[in-house]
Amino acid sequence: MEIVEKIKIGLKREASDSVTEKNTAIAMKSGTLPVYATPAMTALMEQVASQLAQEYLPEGWTSVGISISVAHISASPIGMKVHAEAEITAVDGRKISYKVTAFDESGEIGKGTHERFVVDEAKFMQKAAGKK
Template sequence: MEITEKVKTGLKKEISGSVTEKNTAIAMKSGTLPVYATPAMMALMEQAAAELVQEYLPEGWTSVGIAMSVAHTSASPVGMKVRAEAKITAVDGRKISYEVTAFDQSGEIGRGTHERFAVNEEKFMKKTNSKK
């Protein structure tokens, strides 16, 4: 499958959410303060990237995350709205590279890179389930 026909550099997707008690560092066991957890921010970034590429993949295909490098640079309190943006920066065969950025209502809170790999769902799950 040649994904470069539809998946192009420069494509962007933004999604939003909010800081709740469920995604604080305390709740996610990644810290002791009631602030937006780094794993929650990274998940929002990854969700934006996954949803972006899914729009362009053929039926029966999806993408899986293979790498993420992110700095969480500013804390966000409970109740604040947050959003993440994913932008495709490179396509190398079935590997898609992204710039990911997260914001709260006061500005940027995190930035980094993410990589995903396009896979045939059936083949991927067959290989994965063979580990049992």
């Protein structure tokens, strides 16, 4: 069986968060304003994509992010609820491509693309540990 056999174009998942003082641009040192930080939005997008892939992978396998390109198009103040969606747009061997979108209660706040690569956890960690 192919490792990514169950991962299909069109699969979607969503994750949510709230804007707090901990994930503002000030707290994350990505800006000077108390609004949802671009790194926090990007992390939520990557989180949901990772969770979507993990749902379909066998034990001992995971996916790692290899690229992300996003635009943060609208600010969200503290207290606002936010959520991100990931949709699989392509599967090429063990590479999975996604469309990622983020929203707050007023509408779309970010969008972009993300790619992940499916790896054997033990082999990946062994290779990473070899860098010491």
